[in-house]
Amino acid sequence: MTLSIRSVYVSPPNRPERMYTRDRRIVPHFDGGEFLYLRYGREDFVQGQLAPGGIKFPKTSVNRGSLSQPEDALFAEDGKFDGLGVVEFTVSDVPPRIEQEQGPAYEFFLLHVPCDDNYSHSEIWSDQSPRTGDYKVPSKTVKLEFRIRLCQRIGQDRIKIEAVRNRMA
Numbered sequence: 001m002t003l004s005i006r007s008v009y010v011s012p013p014n015r016p017e018r019m020y021t022r023d024r025r026i027v028p029h030f031d032g033g034e035f036l037y038l039r040y041g042r043e044d045f046v047q048g049q050l051a052p053g054g055i056k057f058p059k060t061s062v063n064r065g066s067l068s069q070p071e072d073a074l075f076a077e078d079g080k081f082d083g084l085g086v087v088e089f090t091v092s093d094v095p096p097r098i099e100q101e102q103g104p105a106y107e108f109f110l111l112h113v114p115c116d117d118n119y120s121h122s123e124i125w126s127d128q129s130p131r132t133g134d135y136k137v138p139s140k141t142v143k144l145e146f147r148i149r150l151c152q153r154i155g156q157d158r159i160k161i162e163a164v165r166n167r168m169a
């Protein structure tokens with residue numbers, strides 16, 4: 001009989017001080033090499049790759065690597081994210097534009113959207129091309145293509161914290 005020892009992330013009793021926004025300002029610029037952290041469940045990884053269902057719309061929520069640690073994406077006072085995992089990818093991994101045969105092209109970009117208790121919180125936004133300045137929900141075709149392209153960049157080597165449970169536990 002072989003025993004397996006797995007590490008499971010469990011939220012500490014107190015939120016790390018680095019997570020609080022306090023008086024810090026929005027940091028609008030994202031360097032292409034900056035890491036982003038995305039929470040995922042065990043079911044989101046299939047055959048060594050993040051599955052398209054692991055990318056949520058609208059406004060995919062991520063944490064900025066320059067302003068946080070991977071485990072910050074899992075912190076919750078009530079532990080609701082304990083056992084989930086975190087993958088990292090870079091800003092340049094986000095497809096900047098997706099065309100479709102019928103309908104407008106969509107552009108994808110990041111916005112730093114701090115929460116009072118999560119300064120690093122950011123979102124992947126989409127807008128039609130030419131840009132309107134608002135969030136525009138992409139078509140189903142564009143969403144799927146976006147998910148496929150981004151997931152192709154997120155293999156097992158991008159796992160920072162391994163998920164040991166599904167999202168809907």
